[in-house]
Amino acid sequence: MKISKSIYLFFLPGLLLYAIFFIYPTISALFYSFTDWDGLSQSFQFVGISNYERAFTGDTIFRKSIGNNLKFMLVVVVFQTLIALAFALIVLKNNKTTIFLRALYFFPTILSSVSVAFIWSFIYDPSLGILNQVLELVGLGFLAQNWLGNADIAIYSLAVTQVWFHAGQMLIIFVAGLQAIPDELYEVAKIEGANKWQTFRTVTWPLLAPSATIVIAYTTIQSFKAFDLVFAMTGGGPNNSTEIVATYIFDIAFRSYQFGYASAISVIFMIIIAIITFLQFKALRSDRISY
Amino acid sequence: MKNHSFLTPGILAIGLLLTGCAGESTSDTSNEGGEDSTQISFIHWRGEDKAVLDDIIAQFEEENPDISVEMTIYPSEQYQATGQRLLQDGSTGDVFTSFPGAQFEAIASAGLFEDLSGEDFVSNFDEELITVGQKDEAQLALPYQLVFNMPVYNKGMFEELGLEVPKSWTEFQEMADTLLENDITPIAFPGADIGPNQFMNSMMMNNAPDEDIFEKLQNGEETLTNEWWVKTLEDFQLLEQNGYIQDDALGTSQDSAMAMVANEEAAMLATGSYHMSALLGLNPDLQLDLMAPITVEESEAVYEGINTATFMLAVNSQSEKKEQAKEFIAFLSQPEIASQYANETGQHLTVNDVEYESEVLQNTAYWIDERTTRFQPRFLITNAQIEAAVLGSIENVLGGADPMTAAEEAQQLVDENRE
Incomplete structure (x- = not known):
């Protein structure tokens, strides 16, 4: 069959959008990363690799923000994946209750980040917030914390909010993956005398690996890019304890007017995300089984 | 040197993505001037001033039928990320606004300010209050709204308890102890948002009366480990350890802190005069005034x-x-127009001969002429990363760190970011 060359025109709209919103900014960032442009002036100087040198050797906050990002990512990836999977197993069967629960769990995902930030800032408020009040009410007052004001725990408090915000989205992916597993395999496992854990380990999880790969990779990228929530809830404080790379890039570019340096950090950040995502894909790919 | 204007759309795209494309608001109040009318663009971030500015613009257009004004209001962060970048090609922001400090310096360095020195309307402003808009002896910008970012206090509560405004650090502590004895938190401190960057000014104003202190810090002549800043941090520590600010202050938002003062659980709000109207909105019975802690002896x-x-x-x-x-700026600086803006926004202005109508503005107007105030030191830190290091050291101390350790950590960041 002969394919008309005009078919390639159908790629153009998508390709154009991709070029404008990804390729072009990426190349721009790479270009600027070798300059000292302040983001406002009409001119700039090329500074070689000095922005990269500064990022790796002379910027404590950048290193701290990477550390905070990793803490945030680990908590979010582990808990968001486990919670989404657990809830997906609970609401797997199609009936009115589970469909309602799926919608309920998915609901936070449709909220705007600013609304979520507002809600959770109120929940975490040490004096007016409902979290500490509920803990007091049930006799667990000793667990009450300054959730966003304590530099030791603030990043984890943000991670909890992120999990609440996005777990429902991941639940849908898991439900779709679980529903695609043939019932016959469960019947075979039952005949073979496998208990629930053995069934999960040998049937469910291996066949869920493609979904898990998507969930984990997407959650990782999402947690690295959690700019709006962090920006609105803590602004990176107290004392940079919740500063993550995305908020730091914003500070450097738009508050410190060091656009060249911010571009260098962005490039490094992009490479870090790409490496972590690649490693995750590699690791999870080895778990895949097909029958 | 390279010209990069071809890359501006990319920068705007990144900025918009980072700020979540928060919506700006555009007002074009009139076009009665028709085709002969010249339209100017006025950009700023003061969403809360939209109504009064719409009205003022309508009056301006009536008085100047050949000029119309399109006002675009960006959310504050989006203004920083994208709004001011639109200035570069000259098509947007014929009149624009700037923060003092790092933003002013960056825009000045980019050469985007028109020199207003010698314009007649400059004399409409109080000359002592507009120096922050000057650079290299040129008047590049004109400060408009005047704010006292020092604690607001409950004057009525002080009178009831027989308390005087303290004139020294010793008296301040005695006052705070009396308030504590009466189960009142002396200071509501919104440490989760604006508290550190507002309160640092009055806490350090007398510990480091040298107005060039932060310039010296930025050029390496001063350090945060010197006495002026370590003492400031020790004073913050004292406030925290003695319970003069509320528990968990670093987790308290400005709304919560305001509620504490409005409910008379706290005597002072460590923000500024701009919150007085809102406090009165929450509790109209409050009698308010301003008071900065004097952290040294009276002499x-x-x-x-x-x-x-x-x-x-x-x-x-x-x-x-x-x-x-x-x-347009000349129009805004006319006393009657400035008075309208002041009274409808509930803020003082730098314009001469403004008539303040509200009781709270009248009662605190004496701070403009009769008191010795200092321009806020924080805005004299022109490097935003150094500013963040300074503020971070306060948060560090309030989080339990030793003042000298916090000062040393902050100084390391200052050294890394000094240009």
């Missing part, structure tokens, strides 16, 4: 309070409509 005190400009008016040097833009 050593140089300053009684802090003043600042929340925004400065400027003309874009790239604009092709500079004369019309200047007409």
Whole structure:
């Protein structure tokens, strides 16, 4: 069959959008990363690799923000994946209750980040917030914390909010993956005398690996890019304890007017995300089984 | 040197993505001037001033039928990320606003301010209050709104308890102890958001009366480990350890802190005069005034309070409509127009002969002429990363760190970011 060359025109709209919103900014960032442009002036100087040198050797906050990002990512990836999977197993069967629960769990995902930030800032408020009040009410007052004001725990408090915000989205992916597993395999496992854990380990999880790969990779990228929530809830404080790379890039570019340096950090950040995502894909790919 | 204007759309795209494309608001109140009318663009971030500015713009257009004003209000962060970048090609922001400090310095370095020195309307402003808009002896921007970012206190509560406004650090502590004895938190401190960057000004104003202190810090002549800053951090530590600020202050938002003062659980709000109207909205029975802590002995005190400009008016040097833009600023600086703006926004202004109508503005107007106030030191830190290091050291101390350790950590960041 002969394919008309005009078919390639159908790629153009998508390709154009991709070029404008990804390729072009990426190349721009790479270009600027070798300059000292302040983001406002009409001119700039090329500074070689000095922005990269500064990022790796002379910027404590950048290193701290990477550390905070990793803490945030680990908590979010582990808990968001486990919670989404657990809830997906609970609401797997199609009936009115589970469909309602799926919608309920998915609901936070449709909220705007600013609304979520507002809600959770109120929940975490040490004096007016409902979290500490509920803990007091049930006799667990000793667990009450300054959730966003304590530099030791603030990043984890943000991670909890992120999990609440996005777990429902991941639940849908898991439900779709679980529903695609043939019932016959469960019947075979039952005949073979496998208990629930053995069934999960040998049937469910291996066949869920493609979904898990998507969930984990997407959650990782999402947690690295959690700019709006962090920006609105803590602004990176107290004392940079919740500063993550995305908020730091914003500070450097738009508050410190060091656009060249911010571009260098962005490039490094992009490479870090790409490496972590690649490693995750590699690791999870080895778990895949097909029958 | 390279020209990069071809890359501006990319920068705007990144900025918009980072700020979540928060919506700006555009007002074009009139076009009665028709085709002969020259339209100027006025950009700023003061969403809360939209109604009064719409009305003022309508009056301006009536008085100047050949000029119309399109006002675009960006959310504050989006203004920083994208709004001011639009200044570069001159098509947007014939009149624009700037924060003092790092933003002013960056825009000045980029050459985007038109020099307003010598314009007649400059004399409409209080000359002592507009120096922050000057650079290299040129008046690049005109501070408009005047704010006292020093604690607001419950004057009625003080009178009931027989308390005087303290004139020294010793008296301040005695006052705070009396308030504590009466189960009142002396200071509501919104440490989760604006508390550190507002309260640092009055806490350090007399510990480091040298107005060039942060310039010296930035050029390496001073360090945060010297006495002026370590003492400031020790004073913060004392406030925290003695319970003069509420528990968990670093987790308290400004709304919660305001509620504490409005409910008379706390006597002072560590923000500024701009919150007085809102406090009265929450509790109309409050009698409010301003009071900065004097952290030295009375004989050593140089300053009684802090003043600042929340925004400065400027003309874009790239604009092709500079004369019309200047007409608009001249209009805003007329006393009767400035009075309307002041009274409808509940803020003091840097314009001369403004008539304040509200009781709270009248009662605190004496701070403009009769008190020795200092321009807020924080805005004299022109490097935003150094500013963040300074503020971070306060948060570090309030989080339990030793003041000298916090100062050393902050100084390391200052050294890394000094240009």
